[in-house]
Amino acid sequence: MTRHPDICPNSDLVIFDCSGVLVDRELIACRTDAACLTEIGISISAEEIMDRYLGLSTTAMFADLEIRYGRKLPADLGDTLRHRTAAAFRSELKATAGIEAALDMLACKACVASSNGPARLRHSLSVSACFAAWIRTFSVRRRFRAAIRRRIWSCSPPAAWVQRRKRAW
Incomplete structure (x- = not known):
């Protein structure tokens, strides 16, 4: 090319x-969420999950579902979703x-x-x-956790990190 x-x-x-x-992770995750929720009696489509909950945490999604459907979700639902989503990613995930x-x-x-x-x-x-x-991943969370908490930098990584990465490129 x-x-x-x-x-x-x-x-x-x-x-x-x-x-x-x-x-393309989002559709796979939303399909998995919809399947798990349907199994516990909450009929919701992957499209609705994508429209309503994409970008929100699982905790926020669960809280909204509990309010909308007027019932408590199973305590192990988060673990079930994580395991099933990981399995779906292993078998279905591909490059966009x-x-x-x-x-x-x-x-x-x-x-x-x-x-x-x-x-x-x-x-x-x-x-x-x-x-x-x-x-080879670099975790900003791990190395700059304190800086992130204080919001010292927002768009640009610290100069020391940029210099180290330039050598790696």
């Missing part, structure tokens, strides 16, 4: 979100259509950012060989 310098002419780096951009060709055309460096933990991110990136360079 030919690199196209006009794709990111004024950028040295493009940062991609993982879920929904590099890999067209992303491999798009990455090949970039003339600048690229990296991935995600709010997922390192293990989940590594698994997501393992679905395509084109993500192999990103498998």
Whole structure:
């Protein structure tokens, strides 16, 4: 594939979100949620879960479901969802259509950012060989937890981290 310098002419780096951009996780997770909820008597579609709860925590989703349906959800529902979603990801997760060709055309460096933990991110990136360079994950949560809590930096990582990563590129 030919690199196209006009794709990111004024950028040295493009940062991609993982879920929904590099890999298609959302629909799989919403289908799994809908199936588990249907099993306990809450009839809801994957589309409704996507429209109503995508981007919210499981805790927030559960709280809303309990209010809407007027009943307490099973205590082990969170664990059940986690296990079933992980199994679905192992069997169904794949790179988003067209992303491999798009990455090949970039003339600048690229990296991935995600709010997922390192293990989940590594698994997501393992679905395509084109993500192999990103498998070595760096956890901002672990290294800069105090800085994040104080909101010292919002868009740019600390200069020391940038220097270390430049050597790795």
